Amino acid sequence: MDQVVKWALQQSPDIRRAERELDIATAKEYADGLLPDPTLTFSTDRPGAEGFVPAFMAGLSYEVSALVDRPAKKRAAAKASEKQQLALEWVKWQVANRAYALYVTNVSLQRLEGEVGQLVAYQKVGTERLQKALARSDVTRDAALQAEVAHNDNVQQLGTLRQERLRAEQDLARLLDIPPGSHLTLAAPPEPSEVPQDLVVRALSDLGQRRPDLLALRAGYDEQDERYRAALLAQFPRLDIGVTRGRDTSAIYTSGLTVSVTLPLFNGNRGNIAIEKATRESLYQEYGQRLDDAYTAVDAISSELTLLTESLHSSQSTEAALNASVKQLRHAYGTGDVTFPVLADIEVRQLNQRIATAKLANSILQQQVELCTLIGVSAIDHQPLQ
Structure with missing residues (x-):
């Protein structure tokens, strides 16, 4: 997992794009620092x-x-470069947490696909046995048809899982910028842990001083403030x-x-003064709105996580009960106490419940990653992102 996150930080197209924008801002800072030429x-x-x-x-x-206005322009260019540096850091935060989320998603989908594949193979054998029994008139047509329908449903579920895994692999490959068709063998990651509520509260207390996108907006406002000052100085003859x-x-x-x-x-220069002043006011309002949106988003995700966690616990309890039932029915089927259609029905329910549990766990993971990104901590170990 650490290798994938490190690779993503080195190879991500989004990071390279942000680095090019930083290079442009640095070049502009150099250009604005040059003295005008004599005539x-x-x-x-x-x-x-x-x-x-x-x-x-x-x-x-x-x-x-x-x-006269050269010092203000130089300070504005320096703030513009700082803004792009912070924007680059924000992209790195997002890429690191997204790489972790895609890693865990790929591993969980691969594991689930393997389990479903084994069950489908098991049911295929049972369905073929029922078809032979039907030919000998040892079972009813309804029983054989029910088993065949259950097998086909599971085959469809397996196909859907393969499509989801393929999309997850493509997303990870795109993030790592590796050639299409490449396949990564991923080791099992640590199980995701719940984000502590006290950590969220502490992170929100100084969010405006830590999150790079908010700091970038502040730097952008400072830049625009200097450009407004330069426009005021430029009104002199x-x-x-x-x-x-x-x-x-x-x-x-x-x-x-x-x-x-x-x-x-x-x-x-009255036109430029009006433009720079309006732009500065717009950035001030955008910063306030972005900060409010961050608090609102964190609150919404926290509430959503509470509901999803409750649903996951309920789903896990149901899955555990079905696992116990399947184990008992398989034993009973081996002793001839239940028919195969009864066993197949409960196995289909077990499979559907397992898939529902896995999808709920993945939804919680995605929400946790989003929450960690918003409050500025690593989704892996919940430590402050650097």
Whole structure:
């Protein structure tokens, strides 16, 4: 199990996609930290009369106003990179717990498929015996038909289980990014344990300070706050300062200073300010909503787990009773005290109950994994995810 989880963290396409997004954010942080380039201008005039020399004008200028909002842009880029780093951690949390869930699901389905396959083979032999007995008129047609129907139902159940196992194998292969058709031999994992309620309470008390997706939203809000500040600073007039050196057609050289100021009469960066402000408010509301959704989801899953656990205990009790009945009836069938159709009927009920119990256990596992992911602990050992 540990090998599969480690492999998933190394090979998952979702993690690689998040890593590429982090690389892009890091590159943008580098780009936003670069200083603007100066501007070099040059022009020349050719006189059309004798006795004059070609004139020229050269200038070097720099946008000084670009330095005003540069610190805010750098801080925003750093927060954007931090946001993507936290998003990557969140994806890793989800992949690790999902790999564990798929591992346990695959093992349980393989085990259940093997048990059902053995029972189907056993019933096939019994059905063939009944068909021969029917040919000798030793049993009624109804008894033989009932056994055949029971056998066909179990064959159908086995086919359904194989389809579910195949889907689970494909999901695990997709998560591990292994070639289609590959088969993994999985060792039996530890039995899943119930998530302690006190652990859930403790985890919820500081959820906003631990869960990477919530921390990523906070970093995104801080980023947007800096971009809003940069937009406010950018409303001041654009200022370019430069020096010039020139010569006119009379061969007189001149030097000078140029100052260029943009008059903020019609634009004044007001549109960008409104956009950045609205985006910041949207992120603030999204963070609050995400936090509320996390508490609501944890509460809903906890309630669902309580109901599923009660159903599982009831199903396990019923299965245990059926197992005892099947054992007794098989002994009675061996001594000739009950007929084969009676035994086949109870075995079908036993099989259906076993499948129902296994599916309930798998549903509980999926809910436990979701709960562990939401509160930031490992679904394997319930330790804080790192």
